[in-house]
Amino acid sequence: MNAENFMDLLNTLPDDMIVSAVHAEYQRRTLPVWLMPAAAACLIIGIAVAVYPKLRMQKPPVAEPVISVTETTVAQMTTNIQTQTDAPETKTTAQTANTMTQAATDSRTSAVTEPVTQPAETEMPKTEPVTQPTTPEPHTETVPPVVTTVPDNQDATEPESTHTEHQVEMVEAVQVWQGEMTRPEMASDPESEPQIRCIFSIFNRSEPDMDMNMIDDIKNQYGIPENYDLTKNQCLLIRLETEYADTAVTGGTLTADGLVLYVACRNQKEPLTDIYCAAPLPEGITVEPENCRAEYQIYENESEKPKVKNPLIQINV
Amino acid sequence: MPMKDRELLDLFSERSERAITETQQKYGHLCTALAERILGSREDAEECVNDALLSAWNSIPPECPRNLPAYLNVLTRNIALNRLKADNRFRRGCGQIPAVLDELAECIPAAETVEAEYDRRSFLAALERFLDTLPRDTRVIFVRRYWYMNTCREIADAYQMSESKVRVSLTRTRRKLKVFLEKEDAL
Numbered sequence: 001m002n003a004e005n006f007m008d009l010l011n012t013l014p015d016d017m018i019v020s021a022v023h024a025e026y027q028r029r030t031l032p033v034w035l036m037p038a039a040a041a042c043l044i045i046g047i048a049v050a051v052y053p054k055l056r057m058q059k060p061p062v063a064e065p066v067i068s069v070t071e072t073t074v075a076q077m078t079t080n081i082q083t084q085t086d087a088p089e090t091k092t093t094a095q096t097a098n099t100m101t102q103a104a105t106d107s108r109t110s111a112v113t114e115p116v117t118q119p120a121e122t123e124m125p126k127t128e129p130v131t132q133p134t135t136p137e138p139h140t141e142t143v144p145p146v147v148t149t150v151p152d153n154q155d156a157t158e159p160e161s162t163h164t165e166h167q168v169e170m171v172e173a174v175q176v177w178q179g180e181m182t183r184p185e186m187a188s189d190p191e192s193e194p195q196i197r198c199i200f201s202i203f204n205r206s207e208p209d210m211d212m213n214m215i216d217d218i219k220n221q222y223g224i225p226e227n228y229d230l231t232k233n234q235c236l237l238i239r240l241e242t243e244y245a246d247t248a249v250t251g252g253t254l255t256a257d258g259l260v261l262y263v264a265c266r267n268q269k270e271p272l273t274d275i276y277c278a279a280p281l282p283e284g285i286t287v288e289p290e291n292c293r294a295e296y297q298i299y300e301n302e303s304e305k306p307k308v309k310n311p312l313i314q315i316n317v
Numbered sequence: 318m319p320m321k322d323r324e325l326l327d328l329f330s331e332r333s334e335r336a337i338t339e340t341q342q343k344y345g346h347l348c349t350a351l352a353e354r355i356l357g358s359r360e361d362a363e364e365c366v367n368d369a370l371l372s373a374w375n376s377i378p379p380e381c382p383r384n385l386p387a388y389l390n391v392l393t394r395n396i397a398l399n400r401l402k403a404d405n406r407f408r409r410g411c412g413q414i415p416a417v418l419d420e421l422a423e424c425i426p427a428a429e430t431v432e433a434e435y436d437r438r439s440f441l442a443a444l445e446r447f448l449d450t451l452p453r454d455t456r457v458i459f460v461r462r463y464w465y466m467n468t469c470r471e472i473a474d475a476y477q478m479s480e481s482k483v484r485v486s487l488t489r490t491r492r493k494l495k496v497f498l499e500k501e502d503a504l
Contacts (some may be wrong), residue, residue: 003421007414009441010464011395015387017448021460022347022386 172282173312176238176249179223179276186272194243194269198261198294202287203235203278222278233280236287236313240275244268244298249277250306252313258291259313264306267298279313319343322385329377337370344386348393354413354466355397365400369393394464413466420487421463424495443501447494458483459490 203218215230222237224230236259240247244265252261281287299305320328320339328336348369352362369392382388401414448456454476461467461475462483469487473480 003418003425005437006421006425006440007398007417007463008395009437009444011391011398012441013448013460013464014445015382015384015391017456017460018387018390018464019384021457021465 172315174280174282174315176252176311176313177223177225177278178249179278180221180274181276182274183271184274190269194267195272196240196242196244196247196263196265196296198263199239199241200259200261200289200292201237201239202281202289203230203237222276224278228280233283236279236281236292238277238279240277240294241272242275243270243272245270246302246305247273247275248308249275249311250297250308251311252279254285254287254313254315254317256317258293259287261292261294261313262297262311263294264297264299264308266302266305267300282315285315285317325385326377326381329374330381337374340370340373340385340389341366344389347386348389351390351465352393352397354468355394356400361400362397365397366393368396372396390465413468417463417466420491424491424498439501440498443498444494446501447497450497451490451493455486455490458486462487 218224218237219226219228219230222235224235228235238249238261240249240263242265245268247263247265250262250264252259254260297306319342325336325340325343328339345366348366349359349362352365352369353359356362356365369389372392373389448459451459458472458476461472462469467475469480469483472483476483
C-alpha cells in the first residue's frame with residue numbers, strides 16, 4: 001500500500017460518507033444557553049456555602065442583667081513568700097463579695113500577716129483605698145508561709161510573668177482598655193510595705209435601674225470605647241489599687257478555670273493610686289469574679305519593665 | 318427547477334437522452350470542480366465529466382445507484398485519476414495531487430506486498446473503521462481533503478474556520494490513522 005493506491009482505495013468509501021462531506025455544515029461548539037444560569041447558580045451556591053458558616057458564628061447577644069463583684073488584695077514581695085489571711089466576709093442584700101487578702105512582707109526570714117480588709121461591695125466596685133493595718137483587726141487566720149521558688153527563668157508549670165509567654169492554644173484575644181488613674185487622698189505610713197490589690201467585677205449588662213448616665217460614667221472611668229454597648233455586651237472591669245510605682249496591666253489569660261491577670265510594677269513605694277481597666281468579654285464566655293486573680297511581677301529596675309503597648313487577654317476556653 | 322434524483326434515474330432507465338442534460342445541469346459543476354482539482358485544467362475537467370456521464374449512461378441500468386451524486390463523483394474521480402496515470406502526470410504535479418500524496422505518504426508507507434488484493438480489502442475495512450471512530454467534523458475535513466481534493470483554504474472558507482485549524486486537524490488525523498493502521502496490522 002502506498003499513497004497512490006490509497007487515493008484509489010478512497011473511491012470505495014461508502015456513498016454516505018462521500019456525500020455528507022459535501023453537504024455537511026460545520027458544527028460549531030457553541031456554549032449551550034442553559035449553561036450560563038446553571039453556572040451562575042453554582043457560583044452563588046458556592047459563595048453562600050463559604051460565607052454562611054462565618055455568619056453562623058456571630059451569636060446574638062443574650063440579656064442577663066447580673067452584676068457580681070469580688071475583690072482580691074494581694075501584696076507581693078520579691079521573695080514570693082505568700083501568706084493568706086481570711087478577711088471578714090460581709091453579705092449585703094444586693095450582692096455578695098468575697099474578700100481575700102494576701103499580704104506579705106519584704107523579709108526573707110519571716111512573713112508577717114498584714115490583712116487588708118475590704119468592706120463588702122453593695123454596688124459597682126468603688127475606688128476604695130487600701131485599708132492599713134491600723135483598722136480594727138479582722139479575724140485573721142495565719143497560714144504557714146508557702147515559699148515558692150521563682151528563679152529568673154521560671155518553672156514551666158508556673159504562670160509566666162507576661163502575657164506574651166502564655167499563649168497556649170490561643171483561641172481569641174481581647175484588648176485591655178486603660179481607664180482613669182486617680183489618687184485618693186489617703187494617709188499612709190511611709191515606712192510600711194507598699195500594697196497592691198486588684199478588684200474584679202463583671203459588668204453583665206445594666207441593671208434595670210441603671211440609667212444611661214451611670215453607664216457613661218462607667219465607660220469614662222474604665223476607658224471603655226464609646227461604641228461598645230454595655231447594655232448588650234458583658235465586660236470585665238478591673239480596678240487596681242497600688243502603692244507601687246509604674247503599675248500596669250501587661251496581659252492576662254482566661255481559661256475554663258478563670259482569669260489570671262498579669263500586672264507589673266516597680267518596687268518603689270508611691271502614694272496610693274487607683275487604676276481602672278476594662279476588657280470586653282465575648283458572648284458565650286462565663287467568668288465569675290471569684291475565679292479571677294492577679295499575678296504580680298515586681299521588678300527592681302526600669303530596664304526590667306515589660307514593654308507591652310497593648311495588653312491582651314488571651315481567651316482559651 | 319432541477320429534477321429529483323429519482324426522476325433522473327427514471328430517465329436513465331427509460332434511456333432518455335434528457336437524463337444526460339438534466340444530470341449535467343444538476344451535478345455538472347460539482348463533478349467539474351472535483352475533476353479540475355485533480356487534473357488542474359478546466360478543459361480536461363470538462364472532458365472528464367463528459368466521460369463520467371457517458372459511463373453513467375452505460376452503467377444505468379442495470380445498476381441503480383442509491384446515491385446518484387456520490388456515484389457520479391466516484392466515476393469522475395476515477396476517470397480523472399486514471400487520466401493522470403495514463404498521461405504519466407501523476408507525480409509531475411497537477412492540481413492538488415502532489416500535495417495530497419505528500420501528506421498521505423506520512424501515514425501510508427510506500428510498500429507493495431504480494432498479497433496486494435488481500436491488503437486492499439483489509440486496508441479498506443480498517444480505513445472505514447477508522448473513519449467511523451472520528452468525530453463528524455474531523456471526518457468531514459479528512460474526506461474533503463483526500464477525497465474531494467479541496468485545499469485547506471477552501472475547507473476553512475466552507476466551514477468558517479481558520480486555515481491553520483484545518484491543517485492541525487488533518488495532521489492529527491493522519492497521525493491517528495498511522496497509529497490505527499499499525500495497530501490493526503493493516504500496513
